[in-house]
Amino acid sequence: MLESNTTTNPIARDELSVLVLGEDTRSFLSVIRSFGRAGYKVHVVCYNRKSPALRSKYISASFYYNYQSFDSGDWLSSVLALVSRYQYNLIFPCDERAIYPLWHAKAALPSHTQLAIANQEALVALFDKWKTKQIALKCDVPVAAGELIQIQTDSYDQLVQQFGSPFVLKPLQSFEMTSLEKRNQVVIVKSEADYLAFSEVNKDSGEYLIEAYFEGQGEGVSVFSWDGQVKMAFAYRRLAEPDSGGGSSYRQSNPLDPEQLTGVEAICREAKLSGLAMFEFRRNTQTGEWILVEVNARVWGGLPLAEYADIDFPQMYANHLLGLADNTDYSHSPRVVSARALTADLYEIKREFEKIANAEGRLSASGHMAVRLANIGRVLSTKESIDSLRLDDAKPFFAEVGAFTGNVFMSLLKQQTFLIKLQRMRTKKRFTAALQSNPHRRFVFICYGNIIRSPFAERYVHDHMDEKGVHVALDSFGFHHKEGRSSPDIAITAAQQLNCDLAQHQSKCLTQYDLQETDIVIYFDEKNRAMLEASYRVNHAFCAADFLGNSYPELDEISDPYESDVETIRRCYDKVKVALDNLMSLHRRALQ
Template sequence: MNKKVLVLGEDTRSFLSVIRSLGKAGYQVDVVCYDRQSPSLKSVYISNAYFLNYQSYTQSEWLEALIELVKIEKYDALFPCDERAIFPLFENKDKFPPSCVLAIPNQEVIEHLFDKSTTKQIAIKCGVPVARGEIITLKDKSLDYLQTHFGQKFVIKPTLSFKSEQLSKRQKVEIVDTQEQLSQYTKYIDAEDQFLIEEYFTGIGEGVSLLAMNGQVQHLFAHARVNEPRAGGGSSYRKAIPVDAGMAESCIKLCEATKFNGVGMFEFKKNQTTGDWILIEVNARFWGSLPLAIHAGIDFPADYAKALFGELTPHKLPNQQYNLKAYARSLSNDLYDTKAEFEYDLQHGDVLKGVYRLFKRGIGYGRLLSNETIDSYDAKDKAPFKEEVKQFYRNTLGGKIRKVLSKPTHTTSEMNRLMAMLYVAPSVSIKFVCYGNIMRSPMAHKTLQTLCNQVDLDWQIDSFGFHQNENRQSPVECIKGAKNIGIDLDTHRSQWLKQSAVNPDDDIIFIFDERNSDLLSSFYDCKNVFNLAHFVPSGLGQHQEIADPYGNGDEAVKYCYLLVVEAVKNIFEQYLKVNSK
């Protein structure tokens, strides 16, 4: 009987690569996917998909649901693809059945290689070159202070990509050399938050990927970034290169020092002029450029699974045999990166340079005819690639065309659909959902509740937001604007919409804009969703959204509330009319 494994993630790089690798190796692959819209879910190698995420579940709910799933399905192994699953699995490993192997890093790796500051310390101890820098509080530091200490251009690094207590939010590395960039980055951080600030090292990103068991390296694979993102962050286009002997030695030292057990990618930066290089960080998990390594000939996920099940024959020396001509790109990310580079050149008046770069990157797609692959593409599993292309089109050109050519949603058909649901419902449960639950949704909630109270209509009505910071008051301008039309928002406090608050089959959910719709589609199980904007009476025009008035003053709130109230009244009056017949 084939072993049964559960893979946790969402992207079309590491997550999809692990799914395909294990599926081709003969394992039954189930997944826990954070995003219901992920193209990876189209893979033919997935037997069953489950949806647990940190938007619609608290961290404790997520963990409890996962443990219950593992016990019921009796998985032989769990393969987490990032820290959102690695941290809770590591911290609660004793709660999982002993028969289920957890593909997570060992204690020493967690302690030393996930925090960028401790990674820096152990690298220095092992004699591995790193950038000059230090841990400081950032909120009170001026640009002048930072540039004096770290150079004209410097790098801001959160010590952790994800905080274990806030797994819903990924923290971002930023390259900074202007006041605007610094102000934008520090806008939402707290005074006590600490960051690793380093001088900027000029060079090209290179990575050394490896599989090690108990500190002994089994495979080594190296890649370089073909294009370096201007603002930093992950690469969208990479190529295989020979393993640098010095980098390999550094990786082996760090693996021995931490008794490294698992997979990882050690990220370096190399100056092409001097040949000098530094260690940037360690991703002690499956990494974004994993599709390139597999395409080049080293199947890290399959061999990791063999090692976990005691089926891998150890190498005395690390295997470094792979196709040095291999290239791979993340299609959507590369197209967005190309667009951003071109727009940057245009904004800075360098049209010729922009056109040249655009042409050069376009020519690079010719490699697809030889040694290049696209992360989401596989000849035996084409559906994820097709879905990625569809989503990219919808989010770019297709979206613009749709806005220009699309006809307004027919209010009558939407109203008829809603009335039919209300008519057959044994009890009516309505939820209004906007982003923050402090402006639009509470106004709709209170308006409908007031109307229902006037005719003793026993509907269950509530409002929620996607923002996870609860118990926030409505802004002053909203309280004042609502009071002017007889609605009291003074006592309202925001609520975060959790999946536990939603009855997928029976609840009627009203959203206000496309962003609300996207969040519901990605993270929640709900079937009966309506856009309140489609119920605004025709005398006020055709509307595809009721825009968030946040930060736009009293007049924006006044207009927003006009649309909200009239839409709610329209629904209510139509219901009374239909029910009186």
């Protein structure tokens, strides 16, 4: 749109290296492809070991540091060690989980390493929703009516009277520096029950932004700005978006609205923005009125749409940071194209089906679903794409399809006893082989909170092995970050009925350092499995339900009985007991 940076760096692009941090098949993968195509050597730090983005041919090396298996200090020291070892020219974080810690640690980076993070003024102003709102008002950009509140001090009726129903509750920041493992969610409050549930979960939190709900369609303006001057802007609208808010699964590029662009330029000047940002709007399709919803001063989920429209935002930013010759045509008008996040859109189609079925019946819902599914075929045209699919880098797409079909298979497994039987036979074979290759392995039991299922399993196996004079190393952990929690009284009571004492148990959160290469890890449900595979390096992991043998033939997992009663937990423990008895029997045979 405006002038470019023409300073030439003597370093050729194929001699440059970049570290990209993220996990998704949208912004993260688009950034990887941008730098890979430009000839950079691309290393990544990925939060999710199962991310389809890791299959990109442009990645030279992958590292797996996340906030589940590493604490924030270990995460940052590990990343800084990578930077020290490889001396990257550029570090490109894709979300706040990397932006916040790296910004605070920027003084520790090598002098030649550039950090693709917006300037201090922009970070302070645009990562805080209340401060963003104040800047928007100062720049005469329309926003929803809103104010800061302490949730515990205002009743639902008072808020409805002031802001109407529904209304929106927003955390001031999407992530907190002290809890980067957890994203703070925006909530559309449609009832008093919604409000009370939100209040209970966030009772220890501070201020929240409340806003009147604005009915409309989502739109966005994405920009590259330097010293507060917008050099490139790209507009799109959402073709599909969840009712509860959040990212769009299907988007189309749009001509820029002059009034929106004027507002965006004013906010960029006010924040002196040097970097990338996405301005999210909502437009009432009946009146044409629009408001600014929020600003993300980083790459955004819809980045693949801009990429497909031949707008390379990461390269624009890198050229300015590294002083490279910039050949971007800033007067370029992007193509009118559409793009969808495949997995997210398939789940959105499912959600739409269920919503329409409840309101209008399954026949109407089926017709809507058929049209939506047929529209995916538009990818065969030159004006529509799938975020993960590029002909020069197709493996991430096939990995995404494989992951989705795997999830479909797991849902079918819950309904087909013969598939469960086959899975149990396969597990028995793998488990026996692992013990035969090394009979002195430690057993580690994992559930979400480490207060009900996994501590019972550890204690039950310990007591029964001890009775037989067999020494086996045992431990148990959970994924919940709060440690030192006791088992609930009802779990202690249920365990006592099976002669297990959980009275002294204190929960522990599993880190990568707690796991040994030879450990046999026993988990209990599908969520446990997904967490293990995404966040930890585990060589031998088995589901407890796969040791049920001929018992409970319909069970593919032993579900969490948290917040139930003594009888429910006792029934859960009965299942765990059967699985562990069979596990110990296999263990004895392997030692013979």
